Amino acid sequence: MSFSLAAAGPSLAWYLTRSTGTVALLLLTVSLLLGILDVRRFATPRWPRFVVDELHRNVALLSIVFLALHIITAVLDSFTSISILDAFIPFIGSYRPFWLGLGAVSFDLLLAVSITSGLRRRIGYTAWRATHWASYACWPIALLHGFGTGSDVKATWLLGLSIICVLAVLAATLWRAFTSPAQRVRERTLAIGLVAAFSLFLVLWLPGGPLGHGWARRAGTPTSLLKHAASSSTNGSPGQ
Amino acid sequence: MADRIRVNPITCEAHGMCAELLPEMITLDDWGYPIVDGRPVPRELVEHARRAVKSCPKFALLIEDKRD
Numbered sequence: 458m459s460f461s462l463a464a465a466g467p468s469l470a471w472y473l474t475r476s477t478g479t480v481a482l483l484l485l486t487v488s489l490l491l492g493i494l495d496v497r498r499f500a501t502p503r504w505p506r507f508v509v510d511e512l513h514r515n516v517a518l519l520s521i522v523f524l525a526l527h528i529i530t531a532v533l534d535s536f537t538s539i540s541i542l543d544a545f546i547p548f549i550g551s552y553r554p555f556w557l558g559l560g561a562v563s564f565d566l567l568l569a570v571s572i573t574s575g576l577r578r579r580i581g582y583t584a585w586r587a588t589h590w591a592s593y594a595c596w597p598i599a600l601l602h603g604f605g606t607g608s609d610v611k612a613t614w615l616l617g618l619s620i621i622c623v624l625a626v627l628a629a630t631l632w633r634a635f636t637s638p639a640q641r642v643r644e645r646t647l648a649i650g651l652v653a654a655f656s657l658f659l660v661l662w663l664p665g666g667p668l669g670h671g672w673a674r675r676a677g678t679p680t681s682l683l684k685h686a687a688s689s690s691t692n693g694s695p696g697q
Numbered sequence: 698m699a700d701r702i703r704v705n706p707i708t709c710e711a712h713g714m715c716a717e718l719l720p721e722m723i724t725l726d727d728w729g730y731p732i733v734d735g736r737p738v739p740r741e742l743v744e745h746a747r748r749a750v751k752s753c754p755k756f757a758l759l760i761e762d763k764r765d
Contacts, residue, residue, distance in 0.1 A: 498712065498713075500713075505714075505717045506712065506713060506714045506717055507714045507717050507718055507752055510714065510752065510754075511752075578756060582708075582754075582755060582756065
């Protein structure tokens with residue numbers, strides 16, 4: 458089955474991988490924000506509790522649909538050799554194994570959170586609640602996967618969109634931490650510490666990392682693909 | 698045969714979504730805890746009652762089938 462528009466140019470599958478990845482980041486962000494509103498029992502006459510609650514669930518489910526497309530198109534794209542196993546088992550592939558692996562870790566966490574939510578009545582409230590905290594690992598790992606192996610990282614619109622997502626999630630997390638009951642000091646300190654550490658990491662890492670020179674090589678792109686990308690003059694080749 | 702709605706007062710944490718989804722039968726007290734009007738669930742409200750039960754984050758809302 459071939460998705461190629463032209464033999465030499467980027468394939469349709471590759472365009473779809475990039476676009477569905479971007480949409481998935483947006484949906485995961487919205488779902489996380491809605492989840493924080495939900496747990497803080499946000500409600501207005503126009504946005505009652507059940508609307509926030511069901512929207513949170515439906516947006517999360519929609520993100521899984523987009524991630525399924527993201528994975529299928531990445532596997533179908535003939536330029537990279539990504540297998541379907543790489544999407545579930547992290548760090549085993551040959552194409553940017555670490556950064557692709559982060560995507561697999563994040564997807565596994567999302568599946569764990571979603572499946573336990575579906576089985577909530579069977580596994581009980583406490584087990585569901587414990588698993589649901591993994592959402593706070595899922596989101597930043599997905600973001601790092603996007604920064605580490607996204608082909609459009611240097612594009613202004615995507616960088617802007619990513620920064621907006623980061624700021625929104627960090628602000629919402631801090632808001633949740635500061636509105637927690639006064640006696641939960643440890644939870645609050647941990648949240649503030651993690652937000653600070655993650656922000657600091659992004660500020661220090663991005664300029665010399667994905668936004669710096671020669672990231673494709675440093676990220677672990679196979680040498681054969683780097684040569685291929687250098688020889689073709691297409692603007693949006695994966696090796697940029 | 699009459700399905701009735703019951704609240705488990707131990708697990709209920711006053712989320713209040715049941716009263717949003719089934720205002721015909723559930724109101725909230727001053728602290729946000731549900732007050733169920735003990736009547737059997739009328740046929741036209743069965744779907745809404747089920748949705749209210751499903752929405753409870755603490756699984757504290759139940760539909761009991763009382764056949765006695």
